[in-house]
Amino acid sequence: MRRLMALVLLLSLGLGGFVLAQSPPTGPNLAPGAKAAVLMDAATGQILYEKNANQPLPPASMTKLMTLVLAVRALDQGTVTRSQMVSISEGAYQMGGSQIWLEPGEQISFGDLLNAVGVASANDAAVAIGEYLAGSEENFVRQMNQTAGSLGMKNTTFINPHGLDAQGHLTTALDMAILGRYAVGLPGLLQLTRQWETKEIRDGKGGKLWLVNPNRLLRTYRGADGLKTGFTSAAGYCLIGTASRDGLRLVAVVMGEPSAKERNAEATGMFNYGFANFKTLTLAGKGQGFGTVRVVRGHPDKVAAVAATAVAVLVKRTGGKPGIQVQLPASVQAPVEVGQVLGSVAVRLDGRKVAGIPLVAANGSRRLNLLTAWLATFRWIAGNFPF
Secondary structure: OHHHHHHHHHHOOOOOOOOOOOOOOOOOOOOOOOOEEEEEEOOOOOEEEEEOOOOOEOOHHHHHHHHHHHHHHHHHHOOOOOOOEEEOOHHHHOOOOOOOOOOOOOEEEHHHHHHHHHOOOOHHHHHHHHHHHHOOHHHHHHHHHHHHHHHOOOOOEOOOOOOOOOOOOEEOHHHHHHHHHHHOOOOOHHHHHOOOEEEEEEOOOOOEEEEEOOOOHHHHOOOEEEEEEEEEOOOEEEEEEEEEEOOEEEEEEEEEEOOHHHHHHHHHHHHHHHHHHEEEEEEEOOOOEEEEEEEEOEEOOEEEEEEOOOEEEEEEOOOOOOEEEEEOOOEEEOOEOOOOEEEEEEEEEOOEEEEEEEEEEOOOEEEOOHHHHHHHHHHHHHHHOOO
16 A cells, blocks of 8 residues: 555656557667767656666756756746746846857846747846746756656756856766656746747847857658757767657767767657657556555445546557556545545556556545434335335
């Protein structure tokens, strides 16, 4: 029971709600030019390919994906709107590297700042977003690191919201893949990162800037819709990308590539490998019923058992078809709360259990007292022996 409750808590973190089908397969050397690389299935979190996945490396502008995550979450929670105007600080103005040339004291909408980061990877806009959401860049970085910890990014330390080289500003390919997996499930985030260009950003002089996304895969790879590129002298050429085809979404991370051309080519090869060899099978939807359980001394005397989350697995295209095995008790004692774990669904593949999810109560059942027990008995008698 404790294990099942722990699994419910893990799934509640919002990392997709799917289950792992099998141990990570081995594959060819898909990223020979990268210092580190990971290919992950976004639905299950299964790693399809890895190279030096836990080696700490500078992430360059891939950092801005966390900035976008916090910004999009703030929009979704209603703490900020796209139309709100942001006053630009001296600190944002002084940022180097890619930028939209913000001026201290000028006003720009939060939506424009989001586009500047999501499309053009603007460092000054990233700082402005952080300052606006958290009151200061330091507070925002603290939130970035807290979020990284909550997602299980065990080897990540952010020093700034933009990714310019800084002592101790490090992450890993695996941690970036974990972040990417979380990011693709956030409402509105892919709408930002899939944009190839935007001409709607003001330039501070009454005109409009034409911003073009440095992620060339958006134009060259079918199904690509994110997430962030990066480059600094210390980090090399980096990419955290995502693409979706036929119900399968993959997240690919390459770090420390020697050129943008090799970065794009090796990410493309990783995607091709994943789509050619794997598929996601959804065996049941969230909330799907799997029978009822009798409640001893409860009213009502039965509760429905439903899937706590979707039941889906990642399998090789040439592999066998998984099945499910329902495990439910004949009865439970009252009271029963909505969402209480009742049993589980085991996913089996080639004769072995590869995953499982909890089955929870869709409705509650209160404990019968003397009065409700008498009323229930009277209704039963009346229903079975009409006068």
